[in-house]
Amino acid sequence: ESVDEELKDTDSSKPTQKKRLTFCVEGNISVGKTTFLQRIANETIELRDLVEIVPEPIDKWQDVGPDHFNILDAFYAEPHRYAYTFQNYVFVTRVMQERESQSGIKPLRLMERSVFSDRMVFVRAVHEANWMNEMEISIYDSWFDPVVSSLPGLIPDGFIYLRASPDTCHKRMMHRRRSEEGGVTLDYLQGLHEKHESWLLPSKGSGSGILSVSQLPMHMEGSLPPEIQDRVFYLEGNH
Ligand code: DCP
Known part of the structure; x- marks a missing residue:
């Protein structure tokens, strides 16, 4: 309830106009983000009228x-x-997708991943693997903050973290057999898992729940912009 109250208060400068809320659905490769979003989209007509689903633009990458x-x-x-x-x-x-997104028609927007997981999970992982050199990581870091802060639509109100073990994700990935991912190892998924965990869930616990921003690691500068006054919701998905 306290979360509800806080979310209602986020746009106190415009008391009559309700702010559209955006949550980003995060989680390892193959954890089930697309399935989760599709289920919500197909749930009921009422829900479809309330929620705009923004899938990851993977087709553009292919x-x-x-x-x-x-x-x-x-x-x-x-x-x-x-x-x-x-x-x-x-x-x-993601920037192009943000520009194409219909603004304000539905009160809740659920986006698959975000520029923050790109940076906190994938860019870190490829840098650690030496697939990005020092010059390339410096270039990425130099434009990231200025560009993101000029595009407020990229900054969500909170995150929904779908959490499963790297093993589970690996099994699902092998089952799905996306042709590009043939060489993705359990080791790589383990690394991505750890980065999700330390970014979104520093105080490990079991079950599902809500984390407050104060529980997030302070040493991770840039991990969450200060504008996000909301929460990280996490759901266990090993079933
Ligand atoms: N990817 C990446 N770097 C990013 C974002 C994605 O290398 N910044 C890669 C990882 C996957 C593919 O793109 O090989 C799609 O990634 P996702 O994990 O976002 O999507 P999935 O379809 O695997 O998710 P799910 O199965 O949970 O729906």
Whole structure:
């Protein structure tokens, strides 16, 4: 209830106009973000009228330009060569998607992933794997904050973290068999899992619940912008 109260108060400067809330659904590769969002979208007509679903623009990464380049595939095939190019394009497609998004028609918007997980999870992982060099990470870091702060639509009101073990995600990934992900190892998923955990769930517990911002790690600068006065909701998904 206290969360409800706080969410209502977020736009106190305009008491008559309700603010649209945006939550980003986060979680490891194959955890079930798309399924979760599809279920919500197809649940009931009432829910469909309330919630705008913004899927991740993966189709844009798989089909670039008139030559139909698959940049997701290029990244996994030659990560040293394409990690920066790919992460840069991921960011740009989120910006393009944000511009295309219908503003204010539905009161709740659920987005699959965000520029924050791109940076806190994937960019860190590819940097640690030496797939992005010091120059490339410096370039990424130099434009990230200024560009994000000029596009307020990219900053959500909170996060929904779908949490499952790397093992579970690996099994689901093998079952799904997305062609580009053939070479993704359990080790890589383990690294992505740890980055999600330390970013979104520093005080590990079991079950599902709500975290307050004060429980988030203070040492992680840039992990959550100060504008986010809301919460991280987390759901266990090992079933
Ligand atoms: N990816 C990446 N860097 C990013 C974002 C995504 O390398 N900044 C990669 C990871 C996956 C693919 O893009 O190979 C799609 O990623 P997601 O985990 O976001 O999507 P899934 O379809 O795997 O999620 P789910 O199965 O939970 O719906």
